[in-house]
Amino acid sequence: MSLTRLFVADKLAQGSELQLDEEPAHYLGRVLRLRSGDTVRVFNGDDGEWSATIGHIGKNRATLLVQGHVANASESELKIHLAQGISRGERMDFVVQKATELGVKRVSPVLTAHGVVKLDNKRAEKRRSHWQRVAESACEQSGRIRPPLIDAPLPLNDWFGSSRDRGDTDLILRPGAKASLADITSPQIKLCLLVGPEGGFSEQEYDDASVAGFASVSLGPRILRTETAAVAAIAIAQSLWGDL
Secondary structure, eight states: OOOOEEEOSSOOOTTOEEEEOHHHHHIIIIISOOOTTOEEEEEOSSSOEEEEEEEEEOSSOEEEEEEEEEOOOOSOSSOEEEEEEOOSTHHHHHHHHHHHHTTOSEEEEEEOTTOOOOOOHHHHHHHHHHHHHHHHHHHHHHTOSSOOEEOOOEEHHHHHHSOOOOOSEEEEEOTTOSOBGGGSOOOSSOEEEEEOOTTOOOHHHHHHHHHTTOEEEBOOSSOOOHHHHHHHHHHHHHHHHSOO
């Protein structure tokens, strides 16, 4: 049986005590049926992974005593930045979850011409926080110790014009493009993948992407759903240049 892993916001050090609030306490005690003295793993994205022992555990609160650092080599050396056209509901959750499992370092949700999702500032921040939690949960399941950064949603042109941490290989998925991922030279710094929403990109958006330095690549003769395309592209990239 694999050990339970929890993402926590606290600083981690040997001997420190962590106070868990209702949701993680309920998960440990009521869902997993863990008890005082049981061992879990904790991580916060900065301090690595640590073993911790459950102290008190109740309905709404629990305490963990951090024991020792645990070696973890689960982070991919291939730096992948996914810019994803926002899709509806669970489709976007699925992309964030699977991108996290596959080792993506950063996700930028972008609003596009053919996208059906419209977000004002308040809803955009609410969705960003939700996707960040999805990523943290995916890290718990997959063994990662650094959740990807989830950016605030931006219109695609604003994202093109923003000060991005550019890599050396910027690619946009485009059905019918002549090049495939296998034709691309191995990224030396970072790979940025731009994936459209359910309705795809407009011709103007493809033109804007080209001006911004993005090369078009195809995933083959079939038209994939947005969530399938993102996962397939990341998996292929990890197979070609990463750790799959």
